[in-house]
Amino acid sequence: MGAYILRRLLLIVPTLFGILLINFILVQFMPGGPIEQVIARIEGEAGALDRIAGTGDTGGGGGGGEYRGAQGLPPGFIEELERQFGFDKPAHERFLIMLGNYLTFDFGESYFRSISVIDLILEKMPVSISLGLWTTLLAYAISIPLGIRKAIRDGSRFDTVTSGLVIVAFAIPSFLFAIMLLVLFAGGSYFRIFPLRGIVSDNWADLPLYMQILDYFWHMALPVAASTIGAFATLTLLTKNSFLDEIKKQYVMTARAKGLTERRVLYGHVFRNAMLIIIAGFPAVFIAVFFTGSLIIETIFSLDGLGRLAYESAIQRDYPVVFGTLYMFGLLGLLVGLLSDLCYVWVDPRIDFESRET
Helix, strand or coil: CCHHHHHHHHHHHHHHHHHHHHHHHHHHHHCCCCCHHHHHHHHHHHHHHHHHHHHCCCCCCCCCCCCCCHCCCCCHHHHHHHHHHHCCCCCHHHHHHHHHHHHCCCCCCCCCCCEHHHHHHHHHHHHHHHHHHHHHHHHHHHHHHHHHHHHHCCHHHHHHHHHHHHHHHHHHHHHHHHHHHHHHHHHCCCCCCCCCCCCCCHHHHCCCHHHHHHHHHHHHHHHHHHHHHHHHHHHHHHHHHHHHHHHCCCCHHHHHHCCCCCCHHHHHHHHHCCHHHHHHHHHHHHHEEEHHHHHHHHHHHHCCHHHHHHHHHHCCCCCHHHHHHHHHHHHHHHHHHHHHHHHHHHHCCCCCCCHHHH
């Protein structure tokens, strides 16, 4: 197993290199880079000042405008911007410098936030981890018991009714369900039970410990509920089908023929085999929630997490933050893939990845 883990760890290096290289090449052809962003801001502010002053000329033509932003920026200023952002070097040299820095987790400093990228990621990460972790735990806590019950009572009225509810839950987009929760329970049109935004209250630091915990879960209730809707439906059907497949196998019939109780057969024999794919998939489910659901949910509930950070950085062309988050997301995703394989072996020691590769 050690050789397999070593091979997987070594494969992370070329995979990350490919991810960064492809995205770096794409960025070179994207319009509206950081220098253009700065110039647009300066000229926009200068144009606004010209309009306030009553000159009425923001295009740089004759009209007596006194602001240099309305007349065009000097070449020396543009060159200074290029040097500041590192664009005075060739593209391949910038890429190699970036790779060298990333080996030591030096992601540089944000172009527009005056803070190091690693500090920015660490600042936003607790929000996204909270959302992903509680969503995954809640989805498993609901899906496993419900899926087992549905498998035991397959074809019954309970199974039919719950299947309909699960399908409806799966069909509802998480963002739509989030808006419904805000309207119903966050002071939209009906009840004002939960807060509208944020992960904690403004006076959270002044509260006693037990109140801080309650305040935290009070704020997380609606975002987690909105994120859970899709994962819960998928896991429920996966659990049911996994148990149904195991129940129909020969060893279950043999266990019943030996006189074992149904409970002993189900939880002593079927459970471990049926739960293999579900338990081992926990890291992958968490990372899926962490990546895909964070942006929409964080935006709707005004949570300042990594999803929102990555989106805003891409819009602003804040390349150090864009590539820093991309590197961290890619590394985390690859490590979680390895962790999923290790979970398979932990749940079922009969699985041997090394023998499959030989």
